[in-house]
Amino acid sequence: MSLEWMPRENEVKDHALHRNPHWGTEAPCTVYEKKPLTDPKGNVVDGLFVSWITLNNPRQFNSYTTDMVKGVIAGFENASLDRSVVAVVFTGTGPYSFCSGGNTKEYSEFYSKRCDEYGQYMELFNHMVDSILACKKPVISRVNGMRVAGGQEIGLACDIAISSDLAIFGQAGPKHGSAPAGGSSDFLPWFLTAEDAMWNCVSCEMWSAYKMKAKGMLSKVVPVLKIDGEWVRNPTIITDTYVQDGEIVYGEYKTGQDLKDGRALIKQHQANADFELLDKEVNTVIWKFANLFPGCLIKSIDGIRQKKKFFWDTMKNDHRHWLAANMSGEAFLGFGAFNTKKITGQDTVDFIKFRQNVADSRLWNDEMFAEVMGKPQE
Numbered sequence: 418m419s420l421e422w423m424p425r426e427n428e429v430k431d432h433a434l435h436r437n438p439h440w441g442t443e444a445p446c447t448v449y450e451k452k453p454l455t456d457p458k459g460n461v462v463d464g465l466f467v468s469w470i471t472l473n474n475p476r477q478f479n480s481y482t483t484d485m486v487k488g489v490i491a492g493f494e495n496a497s498l499d500r501s502v503v504a505v506v507f508t509g510t511g512p513y514s515f516c517s518g519g520n521t522k523e524y525s526e527f528y529s530k531r532c533d534e535y536g537q538y539m540e541l542f543n544h545m546v547d548s549i550l551a552c553k554k555p556v557i558s559r560v561n562g563m564r565v566a567g568g569q570e571i572g573l574a575c576d577i578a579i580s581s582d583l584a585i586f587g588q589a590g591p592k593h594g595s596a597p598a599g600g601s602s603d604f605l606p607w608f609l610t611a612e613d614a615m616w617n618c619v620s621c622e623m624w625s626a627y628k629m630k631a632k633g634m635l636s637k638v639v640p641v642l643k644i645d646g647e648w649v650r651n652p653t654i655i656t657d658t659y660v661q662d663g664e665i666v667y668g669e670y671k672t673g674q675d676l677k678d679g680r681a682l683i684k685q686h687q688a689n690a691d692f693e694l695l696d697k698e699v700n701t702v703i704w705k706f707a708n709l710f711p712g713c714l715i716k717s718i719d720g721i722r723q724k725k726k727f728f729w730d731t732m733k734n735d736h737r738h739w740l741a742a743n744m745s746g747e748a749f750l751g752f753g754a755f756n757t758k759k760i761t762g763q764d765t766v767d768f769i770k771f772r773q774n775v776a777d778s779r780l781w782n783d784e785m786f787a788e789v790m791g792k793p794q795e
């Protein structure tokens with residue numbers, strides 16, 4: 418006996434939460450695209466897609482503006498609810514940067530000294546991280562260039578990272594007036610040792626993709642410079658030697674003339690970087706996903722994500738209050754200094770003078786701030 422007697426409703430439901438409200442094509446914007454799923458030979462698979470969410474603000478190293486944050490959230494939420502989507506690729510426009518974090522112009526010129534406004538912004542930022550971690554599709558961080566500050570934080574929220582070998586990774590907060598409280602201090606200790614996570618979070622050093630691969634933070638690193646038809650690995654980084662004079666040197670920066678020559682070569686060719694190998698690796702991962710049971714796959718992914726969420730969920734609400742309050746002090750100074758570097762000639766405050774003023778128990782007013790900021794040059 419069949420079950421046709423049971424009442425059923427068969428009209429397909431539309432679960433999309435957002436109808437293109439915060440996406441665009443003209444920078445600064447978030448671009449949302451559904452690209453057809455392709456097999457390893459490049460044949461299009463009917464009816465299945467990959468969502469691409471692209472941070473498109475290349476002139477400011479793909480830093481995200483407030484509106485772009487909304488676009489990212491909308492992208493992940495719609496991809497999550499789209500039954501035809503197999504996976505999400507999260508990337509940036511151009512050959513230089515995936516993302517350099519929050520937009521320092523907005524931070525300095527609007528949010529600083531407007532603590533509650535920044536508190537509202539942090540609602541959106543936290544929601545952006547949550548929308549990645551909650552997405553019901555696997556998320557690939559396609560690291561087309563530097564993944565710095567908040568860019569590193571939203572990158573770490575993704576499930577698998579495939580990187581250009583010109584990319585660098587690190588935090589900027591403690592130098593520019595913030596803290597890695599948008600995910601890095603919660604996620605990084607899972608990826609690296611606690612010792613490495615500590616130094617990477619506070620030092621504001623930029624570590625190479627090869628170093629991060631060796632430490633386990635990336636799945637794959639590929640060259641993107643193609644010179645005279647040959648793939649050339651990042652010429653500023655040591656990739657052919659593991660130990661030198663008893664020290665691990667693999668993934669470290671070259672020094673002296675070698676570094677200068679490497680930088681010159683990158684400067685000459687980076688604008689024409691070729692992402693063929695990067696996209697090949699991304700497609701290999703997506704094809705692997707496509708040939709797994711979707712339910713079992715996302716259950717497995719959520720099991721790993723939960724460990725990242727363990728610290729993030731414990732801390733995220735609390736983080737936003739400090740970040741909001743901080744906008745009246747160190748963030749005003751730090752982002753102000755970076756944002757006015759063309760006016761003053763210096764991109765940070767005078768940290769020693771600031772510490773001396775704090776040691777003297779000075780009031781945190783504009784007079785004290787003026788003493789530590791650079792001065793407009795003639």
Ligand SMILES: CC(C)(COP(=O)(O)OP(=O)(O)OC[C@H]1O[C@@H](n2cnc3c(N)ncnc32)[C@H](O)[C@@H]1OP(=O)(O)O)[C@@H](O)C(=O)NCCC(=O)NCCSC(=O)C1=CCCCC1=O
Nearest residue numbers: 477478480517518519520521522565566567589593595599
């Ligand atoms: C280290 C850098 C990322 C790269 O340095 P470098 O290679 O020397 O390039 P620059 O000349 O500095 O940058 C090129 C142009 O891009 C502009 N730029 C870069 N980053 C940003 C940005 N984040 N916002 C706006 N504009 C940016 C830069 O001004 C240059 O423009 P120009 O007109 O001069 O050509 C270095 O650029 C750097 O340190 N950038 C700032 C990184 C940063 O401080 N990000 C914000 C950190 S805070 C954050 O992200 C947070 C997230 C959520 C939680 C709270 C929080 O604080």
